[in-house]
Amino acid sequence: MFLTRLITLLILTIPSGMAISATASGDKKLADEKGLDSVTDERPTDEPNNPPGNKRAVDPSLLDDVALRPASGSANKWNYAAGLNLAWSIRNDYGARSFRRFEPEAVGFMYTELPVDKLWLRHGARVGYSKDQPQMPKALRMIETDWKASIEEAVVYNWYVVPSLTFGLGYDWRRVSVKATPPIKSVDSRLNTKETFMWNYIQAGVGIPAMKGEYLLEPVLRWQHLSIDRRTNWAFGFEMTKAW
Amino acid sequence: MKNFINYKSSLTRLSGLAIAAMMTSSCGYKSFSAPETMKAIVLAFTGVDSGGKAEFALTEKTYRTMTDFNNLDGTYLNIKRGGTLTIKNLNGSIVESPNFEGGEAPALRYEVKNGAAVALDYSTLAMLSAYYQLDEIYSTIEAKTGVTPAALQANLPGGKHIMFFEPVIKFSGQGTDVSAGIKLNAAFSPSDKNFLLFQRSPIESVPLSGNFQVLTHEFGHFIFDYSFYAGKFSETNRWAKEWAMSGINEGFADFNSWTFTDCTDILRSSIDITKIADERDFAKTTFTFTDLEGDDPTACRGEFYCVGSLFARSLYQTQKALASTVSKKDMSNGVIETLKKCQDAMNAMDPTHMPAEKDRDPMDTITRFDYDGAVTSGFIEAFIKNAPASWKGQLCGAFENNFGTTGFNTTARTAACG
Numbered sequence: 001m002f003l004t005r006l007i008t009l010l011i012l013t014i015p016s017g018m019a020i021s022a023t024a025s026g027d028k029k030l031a032d033e034k035g036l037d038s039v040t041d042e043r044p045t046d047e048p049n050n051p052p053g054n055k056r057a058v059d060p061s062l063l064d065d066v067a068l069r070p071a072s073g074s075a076n077k078w079n080y081a082a083g084l085n086l087a088w089s090i091r092n093d094y095g096a097r098s099f100r101r102f103e104p105e106a107v108g109f110m111y112t113e114l115p116v117d118k119l120w121l122r123h124g125a126r127v128g129y130s131k132d133q134p135q136m137p138k139a140l141r142m143i144e145t146d147w148k149a150s151i152e153e154a155v156v157y158n159w160y161v162v163p164s165l166t167f168g169l170g171y172d173w174r175r176v177s178v179k180a181t182p183p184i185k186s187v188d189s190r191l192n193t194k195e196t197f198m199w200n201y202i203q204a205g206v207g208i209p210a211m212k213g214e215y216l217l218e219p220v221l222r223w224q225h226l227s228i229d230r231r232t233n234w235a236f237g238f239e240m241t242k243a244w
Numbered sequence: 245m246k247n248f249i250n251y252k253s254s255l256t257r258l259s260g261l262a263i264a265a266m267m268t269s270s271c272g273y274k275s276f277s278a279p280e281t282m283k284a285i286v287l288a289f290t291g292v293d294s295g296g297k298a299e300f301a302l303t304e305k306t307y308r309t310m311t312d313f314n315n316l317d318g319t320y321l322n323i324k325r326g327g328t329l330t331i332k333n334l335n336g337s338i339v340e341s342p343n344f345e346g347g348e349a350p351a352l353r354y355e356v357k358n359g360a361a362v363a364l365d366y367s368t369l370a371m372l373s374a375y376y377q378l379d380e381i382y383s384t385i386e387a388k389t390g391v392t393p394a395a396l397q398a399n400l401p402g403g404k405h406i407m408f409f410e411p412v413i414k415f416s417g418q419g420t421d422v423s424a425g426i427k428l429n430a431a432f433s434p435s436d437k438n439f440l441l442f443q444r445s446p447i448e449s450v451p452l453s454g455n456f457q458v459l460t461h462e463f464g465h466f467i468f469d470y471s472f473y474a475g476k477f478s479e480t481n482r483w484a485k486e487w488a489m490s491g492i493n494e495g496f497a498d499f500n501s502w503t504f505t506d507c508t509d510i511l512r513s514s515i516d517i518t519k520i521a522d523e524r525d526f527a528k529t530t531f532t533f534t535d536l537e538g539d540d541p542t543a544c545r546g547e548f549y550c551v552g553s554l555f556a557r558s559l560y561q562t563q564k565a566l567a568s569t570v571s572k573k574d575m576s577n578g579v580i581e582t583l584k585k586c587q588d589a590m591n592a593m594d595p596t597h598m599p600a601e602k603d604r605d606p607m608d609t610i611t612r613f614d615y616d617g618a619v620t621s622g623f624i625e626a627f628i629k630n631a632p633a634s635w636k637g638q639l640c641g642a643f644e645n646n647f648g649t650t651g652f653n654t655t656a657r658t659a660a661c662g
Contacts, residue, residue, distance in 0.1 A: 092326075093365075093366075093367060094367075094410050094443050094444070095325045095326040095327075095367070095408075095409045095410025095411055095443070096325075096326035096327060096328065096346070096410060096411050096412040097410075097412065097443070134366070135444060135445065135446050136366050136444060136446065136451075137444055137445070137446065137448035137449060137450065137451040137514075138446065138447075138448065138449050139448075139449040139450045139451075140287065140302075140366075140369075140450065140451055140454070141366070142363070142365060142366040142369060144365065176364055176365070178302065180302060181449075183297060183298055183299050183300055183449070183450060183513050184287070184300045184301065184302065184450065185290065185299050185300065185301055186301040186302065186303065187301075187302045188285045188302050188303055188304060188362075190285060190357045190358070190360070190362045191285055191302060191362055191363065191369075193355065193362065193364070195364065228353070228364075229353065230351060230353075231351075231353075231365070
């Protein structure tokens with residue numbers, strides 16, 4: 001069921017990205033044919049969201065030091081970014097207490113403009129890994145190792161800070177392995193197992209741009225749902241991405 | 245430009261579709277279907293090796309007293325996860341004045357493979373294992389001790405124990421609650437007959453929650469409450485406040501663990517700290533009551549647990565000496581029946597046989613030692629007088645050797661042994 005949805009999603013979004021790239025490369029080709037150094041943006045100049053831009057910058061009326069800003073140069077309207085998310089999930093691992101599990105992620109983003117002032121769409125992909133474990137006795141440990149991957153869509157507001165709201169859908173591949181030492185003499189092999197399950201989430205962040213938007217530091221708070229694991233619903237992290 | 249705008253509009257629509265797809269994806273949780281027969285892979289005690297050390301295995305076992313798998317509920321036990329337990333004091337492994345709030349269903353996560361539940365995380369494995377230990381105790385208690393489950397169940401509020409798995413522990417005192425990060429222990433609450441499994445620790449070897457030796461020790465406190473206190477434990481009871489009787493209680497619990505497991509090395513499998521484990525192995529220790537004199541006796545640093553080891557050793561040595569005529573089951577049952585008569589006998593003693601109740605904390609070292617010795621002497625006198633007559637000779641010898649002339653004084657010896 002999930003695989004069908006994922007394939008549907010990919011079919012819908014990837015051609016859009018390809019179309020976006022085609023447009024950008026088409027513009028460059030046009031410029032080359034005309035002998036121009038760059039393609040002129042012929043959109044009305046009073047549209048607040050449409051100045052010629054680079055990086056994630058949009059509105060030139062914002063202050064120099066804090067806003068995402070357009071860089072001079074050719075009009076490249078399709079903005080990419082990649083980076084890391086230092087994240088922790090809050091998991092109920094002890095009867096009444098929680099365990100903060102370190103779950104770092106690699107992220108990749110592509111920004112596109114929306115026909116609304118200062119509003120952008122951010123398409124993303126995320127890969128995470130964790131082998132962080134709660135406290136367990138020496139002679140008996142159940143080690144959970146997770147790989148996660150997701151695709152996501154976010155709405156981003158370009159301002160002095162850059163708030164975002166993200167919706168993500170993905171998969172978690174988990175391996176459970178038992179480590180037992182004497183005086184535990186034997187382990188039923190059925191305890192070593194693998195799980196694969198859905199992972200979806202809503203994430204809110206407030207991005208702090210630096211170097212005119214080339215870097216974005218974004219604390220995030222995420223509510224997530226793992227279809228077979230009730231132990232965790234909340235996570236938080238610090239995303240650091242670089243754009244080009 | 246026109247094409248660009250068209251592409252942008254399309255992208256917006258497609259992105260919206262993607263968001264809609266994400267929002268409508270299932271947000272439910274998988275529910276876990278219990279195995280058809282109540283079976284699970286649990287941590288189980290498998291016996292004792294040639295060196296007298298306990299052995300364990302993660303193996304498939306069948307629950308015999310469980311009725312609701314996902315809620316870990318059954319005839320004699322229900323497990324609750326989490327919650328907050330506020331207590332007045334923790335006296336060894338005895339909880340005083342417990343007040344429990346909250347607590348949830350176990351929220352087990354498992355797969356069923358070949359008809360048995362297989363835990364998917366540590367907490368689930370720990371709770372399944374903890375339930376199995378009590379299940380095994382109730383299924384075998386009559387064969388081991390001669391006491392029926394029904395006789396014990398009659399003392400249970402609500403007809404069953406509650407076992408609290410890793411609750412938050414708070415100590416109450418003078419209007420404030422102080423959270424305590426207590427680990428490395430399991431406990432029994434005699435006022436409500438419930439069990440408490442503390443939060444796991446990386447210092448533990450075999451987890452206490454799944455250690456049959458530890459849980460038969462804790463169950464021994466329940467049997468001591470059933471026998472000595474007639475199921476009516478009260479914190480205002482004189483003997484509940486006596487340091488020496490706390491030791492006797494701990495000693496009986498160790499003896500009960502040996503009854504079920506045939507292993508006197510109670511602690512080492514979970515707390516593999518040599519000095520601590522050595523002191524509790526009552527078959528191997530050689531200190532006597534006399535060695536416990538002083539503020540910090542080096543022979544045994546376990547406070548009243550040391551008195552308990554002496555009591556357990558005395559019972560163990562008696563059974564070994566009488567093994568040809570007294571089985572372990574006979575010994576256990578005889579001790580339980582004897583304990584039932586001890587409290588009344590001690591209450592009836594005059595001050596020459598049992599000292600009047602005193603607060604021992606302000607006493608100097610020597611006075612305290614003599615006081616505790618007088619209490620143990622009175623108890624031993626009551627015990628020997630009410631034990632089966634055929635045991636008297638061996639009991640007298642064992643108590644004399646282990647408790648010396650302070651812990652089993654001349655007055656008590658003459659009265660009990662002639």
